[in-house]
Amino acid sequence: MDRRELAGFLRGRRERITPADVGLPAGPRRRTPGLRREEVAQLAFISTEYYTRLEQARGPQPSREVLAHLARALRLTDAERDHLHHLAGTPPALPPGPSREVRQSIVDLLHRLPEAAAIVLSATYEVIAWNALAAALMEDFSALPRRDRNLVRRAFLGPRKDGRRLYGVSDAEEFARTSAQHLRAAAARYPNDPETAGLVAELVAGSEEFARLWAAHEVTAGPTLCKTFDHPLVGTVAVNCDVLDIADLDQRVVIYTATPGSPSEEALRLLSVIGTQRMGVPG
The missing domain is CATH 1.10.260.40 (lambda repressor-like DNA-binding domains)
Structure with missing residues (x-):
């Protein structure tokens, strides 16, 4: 004190x-x-x-x-x-679990990026906000129950398409490794959160790959700069991937943009017109 x-x-x-x-x-x-x-x-x-x-x-x-x-x-x-x-010599108590409340200014930011697909992730990789282009590129998150919006769960336990999970992304293995490392760090920040503990237990029990990654006790991961989506309507979409940290809320804004003048930019422009109607985007 x-x-x-x-x-x-x-x-x-x-x-x-x-x-x-x-x-x-x-x-x-x-x-x-x-x-x-x-x-x-x-x-x-x-x-x-x-x-x-x-x-x-x-x-x-x-x-x-x-x-x-x-x-x-x-x-x-x-x-x-x-x-x-x-x-006073009494550090503030940790919040019981990851925040799921998205600041309104961040929500407004997502919708001011019409040429970019953008989502907000909680500390445990739950998609808690998104814009229309992200829904068209990935899937309509509003149509999913909350538990199915968690990208770590989708990466390790979700349905496969052509041997791949999570929207056919090119870096599925890297994403799996990174998300497991981030989840371990989040579990340490929220040791008393039953939801985080339950997610870890579910993944360890249901995925040998996750169990192996979890047992490695790694908590560092490099940034993902590029990613390729395999979309059922517009085909391959190569994007740049930028992550902005919201430190006070322990959240991340993930922004996907295509190189100007590239076929992927045209694909994103087409998706912004098509939207999520009649898409039937699989997980």
Whole structure:
């Protein structure tokens, strides 16, 4: 616990908030910038004496419950809340499982890429957002139950077509290896998430290949720069593959684009017109 830094941080956050921000009357003869200490204590459900000692760098280590109340009282952002926990010597609790909530600005971004197929993956490779061209290139994810949108499950346990899984991609083996490594890292980040543990158990039991990769304990993987899809209507589609990390949500945006002027660009343009109607895209 860094009492001096914690004291300065609490004081600085308190002084930036006005009484109106938290629904309190300003009152006469207010000389203190921002809120008074007793007002913060009241909002945080702790005694004024206790809060005063924290600001004077002589208080005891606050509990997680007290820190949560202080974060709410001081209107802290997520980053500020985490910083508060670290200063108090109590690292913020890990989320129970991978986030499936996609920020609206990311959803808007996907739909502003009409010439690119783009999806958002959770930490466990579940497709949690996509644009129309991604649905046309891969499949209509909206028509699938949630469990079938997981690309790791599809890669190791999904149906095969001509001996290949996962949309006939050219790098199926590399993808399988990479996804297993990423899933192992995700399982370590979310050790108490039953859904992640269940996915791993299902894959280990159902796929000898995954079980072998899992037993290797590898957690690093290089980026995939190019990929080729074998599409049932437009044939071979070669694309560049770029991945953007959304660090605060532990998600990835995967963007597939074709080289300008190439046959694959024409194929993607055709798919954007055809859409998912009458496609019957197999997995």
